[in-house]
Amino acid sequence: MTHDHDLELRPTPAQTEAALNPPPGRTGGDLVVETLRGLGAATVFGLPGQHALGMFDALRRSDLTYIGLRVENNAAFAADAYGRVTGEAAPLLLSTGPGALMSLAALQEAAAASAPVLAIGSQVPAAGLGGGRHGYLHELRDQQASFRDVVKSVHTVRTQSQIPSAIAAAWESALTAPHGPVWVEIPQDVLTAETALPVVTAMDATPHELVPRPELTAVAADLLAKAERPAIIAGGGVVRSDAAGKLRALAERVNAPVVTTFGGKGAFPWEHPLSLQSWLEDRHTTDFLEDADVLLVVGSGLGELSSNYYTFKPRGRVVQIEADAGKLEANHPALGIHADARLALSALLETVGERPDPEAAGRVAAVLAKVQERLDSQELALERQIITAVRAALPHKAPSFWDMTILAYWAWSAWPGAMHSAQGAGGLGYGFPAAIGAAVADPTRPVLAVSGDGGAMYSIAELATARQYDLNVTWLIVDDGGYGILREYMTDAFGETTGTELSRPDFVALAESFGVPALRTSPDQLTEDLTKSLATPGPSVVVLPAVLKMFAPTHV
Structure with a gap:
């Protein structure tokens, strides 16, 4: 008996002819780029290196777009952002040893933020593998071991016939929740x-769907419908699974206030009557969430930042929906539902009944009023002015990428809507190269990068990349003369600082030396200057000299 799938596997005469007569001059590198093309990739990031030249030579014979950055870590940040913006796995081509190891800090951020990055690195010749005794340039005794504790999965190739299958398996792994x-x-x-x-032609590497168990969603729906004071914490999993619409529908059906984590910004409308916004470091918000009798946590592990530095102690029943099984109930006992956020929210919407609560919006407004009262009681006019000025300058739906800097800490709480930052792993240097990746993904709209002067020095070389590819990236550098966050931490903890003060360049002159337009601005001029820079095609730099402070989570 002939099955339908047997017919699908049978090559056509034309396919057979092409397979039996492949074009000459191809190498294993061609198998790499052909596989990437067959999987649907259009753009790759990376840096060439001695052992990886076979892949880069093959790029010349392909229609893949190559974006070369100046430092491997920055190339990985760019691939990370490309994956966050498009939802696709961004290929990252690296060389052996130092080139590969330079990417690790950025791949740690991708892992913490569940960003799909397909890193393909070279190795020493096969005969030299396993021991580090052969003296090859860049050789490591066990290169895989350096990555195994950072990435989601490791895939090794020893022969050319293994290349398509290994890359397809890696692609599937990168895009299966959690990304x-x-x-x-x-x-x-x-x-x-x-x-x-x-x-290599089309490859089948369809990600697996992570479906919730129906008996668990039935219990969760019952808890929400019967709750007296339900609340929802929406994390990055909601954004990554494109489930914001379903989250809103559920919140409105059960009248549950929603707070978004710093990684989940954009998961719920900022001005919605049920929106508690993102003031997770505010004690009033923490108190409100602790008082919920049913707390639904979607797409968050309730880690350090999302739990107000582990001071959050829920008193009610917690329901946690999380694609990463390791994060289920990692910090709080819960009804743990291992599932993709979109599929789990869909299941809840099919089951949960209406829960009227005319007082819910009033309770939200009361909490937000207390937050504003707390801010008003502190001397933070400059900080609030700057975050408002930046938001006013950024066009609607234009993405922004934030380094680990005091203004980003403000944005986590105060920025009204979606944003991207390095708060997953917390490494410096993310903002500008990430913005480059987003600009490559969508050249039709401007992209904003925000860094402090300390973080900016990690990625200053990428001004050459932005200029070379004429990318629409505006880089706001807040120059406070050092590592501002660490300065504040050390002052609070020890009364004085060590290693936080920095000599730095004239960022305007430095940017102009790369052929990138730049200007120095002030808080009062910031919106106008930033608006002009974002509206001008190509890269630009805006430098804001300012020393900012963090807010205190309670009245001081």
Whole structure:
């Protein structure tokens, strides 16, 4: 008996002819780029290196767009942002040893933020693998070991026939919830040797769907429908699964106030009557959430930042929906539902009944009023002015990428809507190279990067990248003369600072030396200057000299 799938697997005469007569001059590197193209990739990021040249030579024969950055860590940040913006796995091509290791801090951020990055690195020739005794340049005794504790999965290749399957498996892993970075490594000689294998065509690497167990969503729906004081914490999983619409529908059906985590910003409308916004470091917000008798946590592990530095102690029943099984009930006992946020919210919407609560919006307004009263009681006019000025300058739906700087800490709480930051792993240097990745993903709209002067020095070389590809990125550098956050932490903890004060360049002159227009602004002029820079095609830099303070979480 012939099955339908048997017919689907049978090649056409034209396919058979092409397979039996592959074009000459191809190498293992061609198998890499053909596989990426077959998976649907259009753009790759990276840096060439000695052992990886087979892949880069093959790029010349492909229609993939290559974006080369100046530092591997920055290339990985760019790929991370490309994945966050598009929802696709961004290929990242790296060389052996130092080149590969330079990407680790950025891949840690991708892992913490569940951003899909497909990192493909070279290796020493196959005969030299396993021991580090052969003296090859860039050789590591066990390169995979350096990545295994950082990325979601590791995939190794030893022969050319393994290349398509390994890359397809990695692609599937990167895009299966929870998303994350993956690592593929291929020896130099496998990449450079000629191949007689057929051209790789379409590859099937469909991500697995993480479906909730129906008996668990039934219990969750019952708890929400019967709750007296329900509340919802919406994390980054809601954003990554494109579930904001379903979250809103559920919140409105059960009249549950919603707070978004710093990684989940944009998951719920900022001005909605049920929106508690993102003031997670405010004690009034923490108290409100602790008082909920049913707390639904969607797409968040309730880690350090989302739990107000582990001071959050819920008293009611917690229901946690999380795609990462390791984060289920990691910090609080809960009804744990291991599932993709979109699928779990869909299941709840099919089950949960209406829960009228005419007082819910009033309780939200009361909390937000207390937050504003707290801010008004502190001397924070400059900080509030600047965050308002930046928001006023940024066009609607234009993405923003924030480094670890005091203004970003403000944005986590005060920025009204979606934003991207390095708050997953917390490494410096994320903002500008990430903005480059987003600008590559969508060249039709401007992108804003925000850094402090300390973080800016991590990625200053990428001004050359932005100029080379003429990318629409405006970089706001808040220059306070050092590591502002660490200065504040050390002053609070020890009364004085060590290692926080920095000599830095004239950022305006430095940007102009790269051929990038730049200007120095002031708080009063910031909206006008930033608006003009964002409206001008190509890269630009705006420098704001300002020393900012963090807010205190309660009255001082």
